[in-house]
Amino acid sequence: VYQVFESVAKKYDVMNDSMTLGIHRVWKDILVHKMNPSPGTLLLDVAGGTGDIAFRFINYVRASRERQLQRKLRHHQNLSWQEISESYQEDKSNSLGDSQVVVCDINKEMLKVGKQKAQHLGYSAGLSWVLGNAEELPFDDDKFDVYTIAFGIRNVTRIDLALQEAYRVLKPGGRFLCLEFSHVSNPLLSRLYDLYSFQVIPVLGEVIAGDWKSYQYLVESIRRFPPQEEFKAMIEDAGFFKVDYQNLNFGIVAIHSGFKL
């Protein structure tokens, strides 16, 4: 798995856009909207490599914080000059409202690309990058408010261990969110999807990234991943409650959610 992503890292984002015709961006937007993070949230994004979820989280929280500040301002129309200048200082250093995201990935190359992207796009506050394995996370228990893993868990050898680790590092009340390729039950759509996956995607991999085999692997790993209900049961086995899933695009992709209570 490591070697697959080493060669894939640089062209990862280009390939994602080509393979999904840009729709992966919508899926990730939906994930963060479902999360609905409030300022002050501590997020752990596992297998977050090139930072897509982390950046969206920061944008969301920043927008949320701005709305929060605007509301505050409207209520406090009779402040003294001193109070106003104090509030400016406080707010400037706190545009994220103490929210933080830790991006954890097993692959150095993916993290490198992520860091470069962050620099290029101007993300710095509240963002950290950690090298780590989803099956054995380098974090203490009960640390995070939200744990996300987007298109990463199907590459983990022992999914059950990753789920247990997710449970461990979440605070009580914390939420587990997984965005992953899943199963299409509609037979016609399933055939079209298979056709596209097996005929077109490796070709895209060869033409764009010069790498047929990695994308053949990708398509096969999607087929190997447990379907929605089975994955839901696995998440419940790890101790999560109120586990549910939401299909996107007829099951091509699903968001599973669970809570540590």
Added chain:
Amino acid sequence: PPLPAGRACLSHRTQDGRSGEKEEEEDEGCYRLYPGHIPTSPLQKALLAAGSAVMALYDPYRHDMVAVLGETTGCLALPNLRDKMKNHPEGYRILQERPRIRLSTLDMARLQGLPDGSLGREYVRFLEDNKVSPDTRMPPKFIDDEELAYVIQRYREVHDLMHTLLGMPTNMLGEVVVKWFEAIQTGLPMCVLGAAFGPVRLSARKLQVLATELVPWAIRSGRNASCVLNIYYEQRWEQPVESLREEIGIFPPPAIRV
């Protein structure tokens, strides 16, 4: 982890939408014909041909795309070439013995020691002057016949010798000239496309030289010459280049600095 053998053929079977996993276990008819072989369906080949053509034009540094284009469009030309080789005594021997031109198989010191003007000495000079190596040729991936895979491999490895025989360097102009020659000789669509589209990136002055002198010569030589894949180059290092040109039927190159 390395992909287990047989994985590569998944694309073949699941066209009818059946679950991939079952196919893997029960299917043993799907196999790799040679190391590096990736079996592909006709649809995949068509998509690869189109995609590689576009990408090769868009990014000329993607030599792998030129190689893929050659493989996916060569289904008529390659058997033709193979048959030409089979029906020729020297070509037949090449098909039997399957010689490879690689740094590890070439005795560079010996070749360098050969007299000036000999094939071996001039070939080494060409490699040094243009700073190229025979080891950078892509191995075939998408050819579904093991013998044809060798034929295209041989064509790729002999390419540098074409440069030597035609006296063309590896700049854009030189490559286009060689492509014209190869297009006539092999009939490979990739060579035809390369010959037709290669010139788009050349300056007007170069285009003029190309059109008036170089291409007509390349075409004449290509048509006059016997099949260049029927020459066992590895057994002719001592032969003078001029003598070999005459034997094959390549006319002397025009006196132009390329």
